[in-house]
Amino acid sequence: xxxxxxxxxxxxxxxxxxxxxxxxxxxxxxxxxxxxxxxxxxxxxxxxxxxxxxxxxxxxxxxxxxxxxxxxxxxxxxxxxxxxxxxxxxxxxxxxxxxxxxxxxxxxxxxxxxxxxxxxxxxxxxxxxxxxxxxxxxxxxxxxxxxxxxxxxxxxxxxxx
Amino acid sequence: xxxxxxxxxxxxxxxxxxxxxxxxxxxxxxxxxxxxxxxxxxxxxxxxxxxxxxxxxxxxxxxxxxxxxxxxxxxxxxxxxxxxxxxxxxxxxxxxxxxxxxxxxxxxxxxxxxxxxxxxxxxxxxxxxxxxxxxxxxxxxxxxxxxxxxxxxxxxxxxxxxxxxxxxxxxxxxxxxxxxxxxxxxxxxxxxxxxxxxxxxxxxxxxxxxxxxxxxxxxxxxxxxxxxxxxxxxxxxxxxxxxxxxxxxxxxxxxxxxxxxxxxxxxxxxxxxxxxxxxxxxxxxxxxxxxxxxxxxxxxxxxxxxxxxxxxxxxxxxxxxxxxxxxxxxxxxxxxxxxxxxxxxxxxxxxxxxxxxxxxxxxxxxxxxxxxxxxxxxxxxxxxxxxxxxxxxxxxxxxxxxxxxxxxxxxxxxxxxxxxxxxxxxxxxxxxxxxxxxxxxxxxxxxxxxxxxxxxxxxxxxxxxxxxxxxxxxxxxxxxxxxxxxxxxxxxxxxxxxxxxxxxxxxxxxxxxxxxxxx
Numbered sequence: 001x002x003x004x005x006x007x008x009x010x011x012x013x014x015x016x017x018x019x020x021x022x023x024x025x026x027x028x029x030x031x032x033x034x035x036x037x038x039x040x041x042x043x044x045x046x047x048x049x050x051x052x053x054x055x056x057x058x059x060x061x062x063x064x065x066x067x068x069x070x071x072x073x074x075x076x077x078x079x080x081x082x083x084x085x086x087x088x089x090x091x092x093x094x095x096x097x098x099x100x101x102x103x104x105x106x107x108x109x110x111x112x113x114x115x116x117x118x119x120x121x122x123x124x125x126x127x128x129x130x131x132x133x134x135x136x137x138x139x140x141x142x143x144x145x146x147x148x149x150x151x152x153x154x155x156x157x158x159x160x161x
Numbered sequence: 162x163x164x165x166x167x168x169x170x171x172x173x174x175x176x177x178x179x180x181x182x183x184x185x186x187x188x189x190x191x192x193x194x195x196x197x198x199x200x201x202x203x204x205x206x207x208x209x210x211x212x213x214x215x216x217x218x219x220x221x222x223x224x225x226x227x228x229x230x231x232x233x234x235x236x237x238x239x240x241x242x243x244x245x246x247x248x249x250x251x252x253x254x255x256x257x258x259x260x261x262x263x264x265x266x267x268x269x270x271x272x273x274x275x276x277x278x279x280x281x282x283x284x285x286x287x288x289x290x291x292x293x294x295x296x297x298x299x300x301x302x303x304x305x306x307x308x309x310x311x312x313x314x315x316x317x318x319x320x321x322x323x324x325x326x327x328x329x330x331x332x333x334x335x336x337x338x339x340x341x342x343x344x345x346x347x348x349x350x351x352x353x354x355x356x357x358x359x360x361x362x363x364x365x366x367x368x369x370x371x372x373x374x375x376x377x378x379x380x381x382x383x384x385x386x387x388x389x390x391x392x393x394x395x396x397x398x399x400x401x402x403x404x405x406x407x408x409x410x411x412x413x414x415x416x417x418x419x420x421x422x423x424x425x426x427x428x429x430x431x432x433x434x435x436x437x438x439x440x441x442x443x444x445x446x447x448x449x450x451x452x453x454x455x456x457x458x459x460x461x462x463x464x465x466x467x468x469x470x471x472x473x474x475x476x477x478x479x480x481x482x483x484x485x486x487x488x489x490x491x492x493x494x495x496x497x498x499x500x501x502x503x504x505x506x507x508x509x510x511x512x513x514x515x516x517x518x519x520x521x522x523x524x525x526x527x528x529x530x531x532x533x534x535x536x537x538x539x540x541x542x543x544x545x546x547x548x549x550x551x552x553x554x555x556x557x558x559x560x561x562x563x564x565x566x567x568x569x570x571x572x573x574x575x576x577x578x579x580x581x582x583x584x585x586x587x588x589x590x591x592x593x594x595x596x597x598x599x600x601x602x603x604x605x606x607x608x609x610x611x612x613x614x615x616x617x618x619x620x621x622x623x624x625x626x627x628x629x630x631x632x633x634x635x636x637x638x639x640x641x642x643x644x645x646x647x648x649x650x651x652x653x654x655x656x657x658x659x660x661x662x663x664x665x666x667x668x669x670x671x672x673x674x675x676x677x678x679x680x
Contacts, residue, residue, distance in 0.1 A: 047376055097534055098346070112668070124600060130356075
């Protein structure tokens, strides 16, 4: 059927668009789509496939004289290790508030940045910290201990010697 | 046909004359309009100069009054220009790589001639810029200059304010000293603090905007090389470009919105000028045949003075601006001679400083994140930004525009609000310092309760209710806005002072640093 230009059409039977307009519109839409998806793809740019962070797993020897309730902090690590009658356990010293390193004290931990306090088991006792300090996975390996900072364990988990 | 012959001596004479005239002609070519000693030349001086043509040719006398703007916008701009120049100089020696960065700042301090002085100026100019931009915002607010048609420019100004704080923050991270390292750590964790909510709701595993923001800033899951490069890029490139672009829009809009705000009856309130102050206008024969300009001679009221009570921008406005520029420079240089920019010990990821304090302008924020990270660091600041942005769209009144503390309520309302703002902030702080907060009373209370109900949110609520009450009491949105702005300003001051002077190790309250426990 032929359509005469200017003839009123119903919405159900719309005016066919000219080939030139159709091709023009298609190329515009195609370009917009390409741009959109390439930009979406490039949004991954800020995160490298391999992050440059040091290994989160390390092994440590506990001093013989470490008494129950006394914290041992391996140099350069934000972890406090403890040993008591039930075994060895590790508590992260990274404050759950804003990431400062908390200081082990005889009665728990205290944060220098915003005043959070934690009990000996890492539970929040005051201050803005939203949750308890993380307990970390400890496993024995010969006479030393391997701490995995990426593996959290439920509070109270202790590893027998 | 013969070619014209110039005598040898004559050519030499012309050459010598031209050589002698060269400096003057260079000057003529640069400033084409010549000495601005007539009204038309003063106008040409402005609009034929790329840097000056942002100004209008003539400036209203109300604008030139010292009390109209106090020169605070120009002071902010001047401080920015100073940081720009000194910042580029510092880039010759600064190296954005952990540890090396620290050494390079030390080099700038101790090895580079004038390096310490330039770094001091950079640091002080940044501080002056923060102060000036806050005061400028207060000036615009209290003179009701944000009102129609200047709403959009108020929003641009808020953008400039936020970018200024962003520049300050990214700036003090670069030396990679203890302050820098722990500020990055805390900043990145504030970005991550939406986890406080998602953790409480138990949805962090599949919806973690906090973690994403932190990763975006740090480029890694630890604070290191990637983080330093990102903050460096923000500090020297992205933020300054954004600032410069918005500054351009800001200034352009001032012109487009009709110059500085002034009261409707400004003309009648200005004192008449003495005759020797009056610059004659239209003294030249018209350069083109503008009929109107040509016939304005004779006994018209506009003859003998500028139209609409204005003065030529050159020299009146420019000399005032130049004075503010010089004063700002003087302040920055003076402070730099008195006090050195700080440099703490090399960053130590194992031990934060105790107390670990941000620069003064963030200590109010630090005080608030010490109540709740997500509320103090993200929630309340966002509310303040949204509230400030809404003000020009809610306050559609017209009374008092262009007057200090103009509008319903006026200075008595501001005075009352200062009292309310200071008193409620001090009382809440005193209560928290004396009695602690929910966690100390009920150790097992869910975190969400503390996130929602903490001294920061409580103070915000009190301020909000006070403002709503003012709207009802005075039957005016302007009254509510004026109260709200004042109480928040007071809250900011109280929290900043407490954070600066009364917080010691472990962020515990002390009356003076002399009482801090000795280690």
